[in-house]
Amino acid sequence: MKALLLVDIQNGFCPGGNLAVPDGDKVVPVANRLIESGRYDLVVASQDWHPAGHGSFASSHPGTKPFELGTLAGKPQMMWPDHCIQGTPDAELHPALKADDIDLILQKGENREIDSYSAFRDNDRDAETGLADFLEGQKVTELHVCGLATDYCVKFSALDALEMMPGITVRFIEDASRGITPEGVAAAIAEMRDHGIDIVTSRQALAD
Numbered sequence: 001m002k003a004l005l006l007v008d009i010q011n012g013f014c015p016g017g018n019l020a021v022p023d024g025d026k027v028v029p030v031a032n033r034l035i036e037s038g039r040y041d042l043v044v045a046s047q048d049w050h051p052a053g054h055g056s057f058a059s060s061h062p063g064t065k066p067f068e069l070g071t072l073a074g075k076p077q078m079m080w081p082d083h084c085i086q087g088t089p090d091a092e093l094h095p096a097l098k099a100d101d102i103d104l105i106l107q108k109g110e111n112r113e114i115d116s117y118s119a120f121r122d123n124d125r126d127a128e129t130g131l132a133d134f135l136e137g138q139k140v141t142e143l144h145v146c147g148l149a150t151d152y153c154v155k156f157s158a159l160d161a162l163e164m165m166p167g168i169t170v171r172f173i174e175d176a177s178r179g180i181t182p183e184g185v186a187a188a189i190a191e192m193r194d195h196g197i198d199i200v201t202s203r204q205a206l207a208d
């Protein structure tokens with residue numbers, strides 16, 4: 001079984017969103033081609049889904065500004081602008097994404113006290129979302145990962161897939177993903193490659 005994981009393709013990470021990733025919306029047509037290719041037995045999408053006042057927001061820590069390093073529950077935490085607040089347009093999947101053909105949409109980042117970049121578990125690697133069990137139950141042996149943002153939620157999701165699902169093949173689809181900074185993207189790709197994740201184009205992903 002082959003599955004596609006679309007990470008956080010939400011308004012908040014696209015131009016005009018509260019945590020816009022440069023060219024974030026460019027992943028949508030590529031993701032739609034993947035969804036509609038018929039090559040995946042299962043398509044899953046994640047949504048960053050924060051309550052107002054989430055601890056990853058700079059606005060929750062007086063004196064801090066977005067994009068500086070702060071602390072959350074005693075641990076280093078990047079301070080983000082308020083983003084993807086539950087029930088707001090910022091948290092919706094991009095309207096052009098072919099959501100009708102997505103089999104499972106799961107939310108993460110609901111706990112105020114801990115951030116959750118990965119679609120599999122929180123940043124403490126403690127509370128699981130249930131995605132690994134779900135994919136294992138579906139006998140998924142190959143997982144293709146893409147979306148927003150490469151240097152955060154996509155990378156952590158791909159690495160967790162590899163670690164939490166022994167024996168699985170993980171591929172990262174580069175042209176169906178965008179990141180927050182070019183340096184962050186380069187480092188994330190190097191880290192994924194070092195861990196044995198295949199870095200592929202959407203064309204390669206669909207070819208075999």
Ligand code: VGL
Pocket residue numbers: 008013048080117148149150151152153154
């Ligand atoms: C993300 C920062 C904060 C992401 C989510 O989806 O990559 N990045 N929350």
Ligand code: ZN
Pocket residue numbers: 048050056080083084109
């Ligand atoms: Zn977030």
